[in-house]
Amino acid sequence: MAQKFVVIIAGGKGERFWPQSRAHRPKHLLPIVGKKPLLVQTLERVRALVPAKNIFVITSAVQAKAVREVCAKLPAANIIAEPVGRDTAPAVGLAAALVGARDPQGIFAVLPADHVIHDAKAYQRDLRVAFAAAESAPVMVTIGISPTEPATGFGYIQRGEAWQKFENCPVYRVKRFVEKPTLAVAKGYLAGGDYIWNAGMFVWSVPVVTAALAKHAPELDTALKPIRAALAKRKALAPVLAKVYPKLTKISVDYALLEKSDNVVVLPSSFDWDDVGAWPAVPKHYEKDASGNVTRGRALIEGGSNNIVFSEGNHLLAVLGTDDFIIVHTPDATLVAPKSKAQEIKLLLKRIEAEKDGQRWL
Amino acid sequence: MAQKFVVIIAGGKGERFWPQSRAHRPKHLLPIVGKKPLLVQTLERVRALVPAKNIFVITSAVQAKAVREVCAKLPAANIIAEPVGRDTAPAVGLAAALVGARDPQGIFAVLPADHVIHDAKAYQRDLRVAFAAAESAPVMVTIGISPTEPATGFGYIQRGEAWQKFENCPVYRVKRFVEKPTLAVAKGYLAGGDYIWNAGMFVWSVPVVTAALAKHAPELDTALKPIRAALAKRKALAPVLAKVYPKLTKISVDYALLEKSDNVVVLPSSFDWDDVGAWPAVPKHYEKDASGNVTRGRALIEGGSNNIVFSEGNHLLAVLGTDDFIIVHTPDATLVAPKSKAQEIKLLLKRIEAEKDGQRWL
Numbered sequence: 211m212a213q214k215f216v217v218i219i220a221g222g223k224g225e226r227f228w229p230q231s232r233a234h235r236p237k238h239l240l241p242i243v244g245k246k247p248l249l250v251q252t253l254e255r256v257r258a259l260v261p262a263k264n265i266f267v268i269t270s271a272v273q274a275k276a277v278r279e280v281c282a283k284l285p286a287a288n289i290i291a292e293p294v295g296r297d298t299a300p301a302v303g304l305a306a307a308l309v310g311a312r313d314p315q316g317i318f319a320v321l322p323a324d325h326v327i328h329d330a331k332a333y334q335r336d337l338r339v340a341f342a343a344a345e346s347a348p349v350m351v352t353i354g355i356s357p358t359e360p361a362t363g364f365g366y367i368q369r370g371e372a373w374q375k376f377e378n379c380p381v382y383r384v385k386r387f388v389e390k391p392t393l394a395v396a397k398g399y400l401a402g403g404d405y406i407w408n409a410g411m412f413v414w415s416v417p418v419v420t421a422a423l424a425k426h427a428p429e430l431d432t433a434l435k436p437i438r439a440a441l442a443k444r445k446a447l448a449p450v451l452a453k454v455y456p457k458l459t460k461i462s463v464d465y466a467l468l469e470k471s472d473n474v475v476v477l478p479s480s481f482d483w484d485d486v487g488a489w490p491a492v493p494k495h496y497e498k499d500a501s502g503n504v505t506r507g508r509a510l511i512e513g514g515s516n517n518i519v520f521s522e523g524n525h526l527l528a529v530l531g532t533d534d535f536i537i538v539h540t541p542d543a544t545l546v547a548p549k550s551k552a553q554e555i556k557l558l559l560k561r562i563e564a565e566k567d568g569q570r571w572l
Numbered sequence: 573m574a575q576k577f578v579v580i581i582a583g584g585k586g587e588r589f590w591p592q593s594r595a596h597r598p599k600h601l602l603p604i605v606g607k608k609p610l611l612v613q614t615l616e617r618v619r620a621l622v623p624a625k626n627i628f629v630i631t632s633a634v635q636a637k638a639v640r641e642v643c644a645k646l647p648a649a650n651i652i653a654e655p656v657g658r659d660t661a662p663a664v665g666l667a668a669a670l671v672g673a674r675d676p677q678g679i680f681a682v683l684p685a686d687h688v689i690h691d692a693k694a695y696q697r698d699l700r701v702a703f704a705a706a707e708s709a710p711v712m713v714t715i716g717i718s719p720t721e722p723a724t725g726f727g728y729i730q731r732g733e734a735w736q737k738f739e740n741c742p743v744y745r746v747k748r749f750v751e752k753p754t755l756a757v758a759k760g761y762l763a764g765g766d767y768i769w770n771a772g773m774f775v776w777s778v779p780v781v782t783a784a785l786a787k788h789a790p791e792l793d794t795a796l797k798p799i800r801a802a803l804a805k806r807k808a809l810a811p812v813l814a815k816v817y818p819k820l821t822k823i824s825v826d827y828a829l830l831e832k833s834d835n836v837v838v839l840p841s842s843f844d845w846d847d848v849g850a851w852p853a854v855p856k857h858y859e860k861d862a863s864g865n866v867t868r869g870r871a872l873i874e875g876g877s878n879n880i881v882f883s884e885g886n887h888l889l890a891v892l893g894t895d896d897f898i899i900v901h902t903p904d905a906t907l908v909a910p911k912s913k914a915q916e917i918k919l920l921l922k923r924i925e926a927e928k929d930g931q932r933w934l
Contacts, residue, residue, distance in 0.1 A: 229890070510927065512920040513913070526905040526933045528591070530920045531913030535894075543888040544901055546908055551875070551893030558874040558892045565872065571888045 212315040212415065213264060214341055216256045217305035219410075220249050220269040220277055220323035221295060225559055226488045226552075229543040230520065233572050234272050238324035239280065242486055243495040249323040250280050255330045256321065259337055266308050267323070268292060268301050293451050296458040298410070299427060299466035303434045304451075306419040311441035317344050319413045320463075325485050326495060332481035335377065340413035340477050342376040350422070350467070350474045351413040352384070354406030355483045360396035363487060365389050365408040365464060373475050384474040387464055406478055408464065409485070418473070426470040433458055489518055489536040490549045507539075518549070543571045574677040574777065575626060576703055578618045579667035581772075582611050582631040582639055582685035583657060586934075587921055588850045588914075591905040592882065595934050596634050600686035601642065604848055605857040611685040612642050617692045618683065621699055628670050629685070630654060630663050655813050658820040660772070661828035665785055665796045666813075672778040673803035679706050681775045682825075687847050688857060694843035697739065702775035702839050704738040712784070712829070712836045713775040714746070716768030717845045722758035725849060727751050727770040727826060735837050746836040749826055768840055770826065771847070780835070788832040795820055851880055851898040852911045869901075880911070905933045 224236030231237050238249040246254075249267070256265060267289045269277045274291035281289055290308065292301065302320055309316040319337060327333050340351045354367045369382035387408065391399060399405035423431040433454055440450040468474055486492060493516075496504040503511050507521035514532040521527040521539040529537060536552060538545045547555070562568045586598030593599050600611040608616075611629070618627060629651045631639045636653035643651055652670065654663065664682055671678040681699060689695050702713045716729045731744035749770065753761060761767035785793040795816055802812040830836055848854060855878075858866040865873050869883035876894040883889040883901040891899060898914060900907045909917070924930045 229888075510920070510923055512923050513916065521906075524904075526591075526924070528905060528907050528920055528924065528933075530907070530909035530916060532897075532908055532910060535908070537908050539901075539906055542886070543890060544883075544906060545890050545892070546894055546897070546899050547892035548894060554875065554892060558872070558890055561872055561874050562888070562890065571890075 212317050212345060213313040214260050215264045215266065215309045215312070215316055215318035216260050217266045217268060217309065217318055217320050218249065218252055218256070218323045219298065219301055219320060220267050220273065221292075221301075222324060225556055228555060228559060229540045229545050229571070230522075230538055235276055236273065236324070237486070239273065239276050242492060243326045247280050248326065249277065251327075252321065252323050252325070253281060253284075255327065255333055256319075256337070258330070258334050259341075263288070264312070266290065266305065268304060270295055290447065290451070293448075293455045295460075296455060297460045298463040299430060299461045300434075300455070300458045302412075302419060302463045302467070303423055303427075303430055304437060306416050306423070307434055307438045307441055310416040310420070310438065314416055317341055317413065317415045320411070322410050322485075325409065325483060327481050327483055329481045332479075336379070336477060336479050336481060337413070339376040339379045339381070343374065343381050343475060343477065344413045344415055344418070346374065346376075348415070348418050348421075348473060350418060350471055351381070352468070352474060352476045353409065353411040353413070353479050354476045355409045356478050357400055357405065357407050360393060360400045361407065362390055362393050362396050364485075366391065366396075366399055366405045367408050367476050369404050369406060369476050369478070379477060379480070381475050381477045384476050387469045387474075406476060409479075409483060412463070412468075419467075422467045422471055427461075427466045430458065430461075430466065488552045488555070489538070490552050492518055509537075516549075574679050574707060575675040576622050577626045577628065577671045577674070577678050577680035578622050579628045579630060579671065579680055579682050580611065580614055580618070580685045581660065581663055581682060582629050582635065583654075583663075584686060587918055590917060590921060591900055591902045591907050591933070592884075597638055598635065598686070599848070601635065601638050604854060605688045609642050610688065611639065613689075614683065614685050614687070615643060615646075617689065617695055618681075618699070620692070620696050621703075625650070626674070628652065628667065630666060632657055652809065652813070655810075655817045657822075658817060659822045660825040661789060661792060661823045662796075662817070662820045664774075664781060664825045664829070665789075665792055666799060668778050668781040668785070669796055669800045669803055672782065672800070676778055679703055679775065679777045682773070684772050684847075687771065687845060689843055689845055691843045694841075698741070698839060698841050698843060699775070701738040701741045701743070702773075705736065705743050705837060705839065706775045706777055706780070708736070708738075710777070710780050710783075710835060712780060712833055713743070714830070714836060714838045715771065715773040715775070715841050716838045717771045718840050719762050719767065719769050722755060722762045723769065724752055724755055724758050726847075728753065728758075728761055728767045729770050729838050731766050731768060731838050731840070741839060741842070743837050743839045746838050749831045749836075768838060771841075771845060774825070774830075781829075784829045784833055789823075789828045792820065792823075792828065850914045850917070851900070851909075852914050854880055878911075 220238045222236035224231035224233050239247045271291045309318045343351045366388045368385040370385040373381050373383045493504045501515040503517045505519045509519035509527045511529045517535045519537045527539050534549045582600050584598035586593035601609045633653045671680045705713045728750045730747040732747040735743050735745045855866045863877040865879045867881045871881035871889045873891045879897045881899045889901050896911045
């Protein structure tokens with residue numbers, strides 16, 4: 211029987227939760243929600259399904275040190291740093307190579323590190339279902355999220371007819387993948403009922419991914435060969451990655467493989483899910499005071515409502531008569547912004563980058 | 573000829589400029605405007621008129637250490653700490669005792685420590701005029717500020733007929749003192765042209781103040797006797813103050829002496845003046861950026877206007893899309909408030925006081 215693996219993709223630039231997140235400490239390394247970093251929460255959820263030796267984390271060079279620290283329970287060789295980011299298609303190719311070196315028939319899940327999921331049991335059940343589906347046939351299983359609002363920040367998957375059931379959960383054929391829609395289109399998707407959010411969660415076998423690479427992304431497939439060879443010979447991976455990665459084209463796995471394949475199925479998730487895209491998404495996971503404020507650390511709000519006020523250290527963050535603001539203090543930098551401007555944080559980070567010594571705050 | 577003295581009253585609770593100001597470091601100990609603490613700026617202005625040995629500073633017990641540090645050029649015995657605050661009448665009585673022990677005919681100015689005055693030459697000229705007036709006759713000279721707006725935060729002085737000129741500057745008799753008016757009344761005062769702001773600046777002789785105390789505040793006059801006796805015998809002052817002060821009644825010199833006296837004259841000032849009552853009064857003394865923001869320290873504002881953004885240390889205060897806010901970072905506490913709420917800072921400080929360990933931030 212094929213072994214099962216989980217590959218966690220832990221990347222990101224650490225922009226949207228600045229100043230708590232930084233380039234070397236992005237969202238998945240922070241306890242944005244809960245007491246542990248989101249990556250650790252993800253690890254703990256999947257540990258119920260596969261042993262530590264079968265869990266890989268693919269991260270970036272600048273985050274590798276911090277990822278190794280929080281993933282101390284994983285074998286060191288299971289944490290791989292991409293020397294440069296090339297989007298998800300190369301990462302999935304690398305994942306297939308890593309798993310394939312352990313079990314050429316291996317089945318593996320690719321999961322994001324930085325989503326908030328409270329119902330671990332449902333998550334584990336859905337993953338079991340997806341593993342069973344991927345084991346039963348040469349398909350690419352996506353776990354989609356049933357939409358709760360007409361979100362324009364996610365891609366959507368349109369499901370087709372029912373394909374099979376596992377543990378009584380229906381898995382559907384996929385009609386098509388669609389990119390981030392406009393609000394009007396998203397409203398139509400929500401009303402239609404057959405569109406599901408693409409959350410970047412996939413389960414498949416090494417042979418299925420390898421065949422898809424060969425068919426739909428032959429250049430990438432060829433470029434990955436030295437990596438597979440190094441793994442087969444148990445050679446050090448870092449020098450090979452350093453050689454191969456800079457030459458790869460940036461491309462997402464959705465675009466490179468999934469949209470072009472006709473063997474994709476989708477399992478609508480039964481767990482709660484939130485990608486917590488930016489500061490304004492945080493409050494729904496916290497207890498609020500009577501005025502709708504969410505605080506962490508030494509925060510004091512007098513006559514203000516619906517604020518996010520987070521303070522690190524024993525620093526008093528005192529807020530007077532302010533509504534709907536994000537105020538986040540860290541030892542070396544503080545952000546003050548109305549929630550309505552949260553999406554413009556990249557403009558602020560560009561300004562910081564241009565400052566003298568600006569890099570120290572990024 | 574009588575010697576001249578200056579007594580600077582350096583009190584205050586440090587509330588209105590929190591978190592830069594604290595109980596032990598109120599406004600006059602901060603460089604709210606300029607590079608040096610306002611008290612030091614005041615000292616430097618009056619040093620052109622009287623020698624250091626003739627300058628006294630009356631402050632509070634909690635501020636004494638910091639005052640001694642910034643007033644290192646004054647004789648240590650010239651810095652006196654009131655054990656408890658009892659408003660300005662006891663302070664003026666103490667001032668008269670201090671000066672009287674040096675010269676029973678001494679003429680002295682009582683000046684606040686925490687006002688912003690840019691035109692030192694005009695200030696010095698007006699003080700010279702006031703000294704000359706106080707030397708020429710047994711009068712109480714007040715230096716009033718010609719109002720520029722219908723302020724409701726100051727008391728007013730209504731001037732009567734012209735009394736005398738010194739250095740070509742007219743000094744007027746005082747018709748009456750009035751307390752802080754309503755806006756409508758203040759507008760009338762401004763239109764009338766004969767009302768002047770009471771800025772708490774007085775020049776008079778020891779005999780004039782002593783006689784006024786005996787006549788209008790006999791209880792206070794009696795209570796001050798042990799202080800005068802200790803000074804006459806060159807005994808340590810602190811133990812006597814510790815005994816006398818707690819029993820004194822809280823009362824302002826305006827109410828205790830000036831309003832009841834018929835020998836009060838007023839010199840309308842020729843210098844610029846600002847008591848910088850709270851954070852929103854700060855920007856007019858600073859250079860603004862193109863969007864009307866005023867910054868100090870490592871502050872960065874993206875898409876925001878008319879803010880005050882002050883940061884101490886090398887801490888980056890990053891503000892996004894925020895207008896008309898006060899954002900002040902200090903190493904242990906940060907304030908975020910719209911300018912329109914600046915007057916409510918006392919509510920915030922009451923909340924802080926009620927917090928566990930709250931005193932450490934006051």
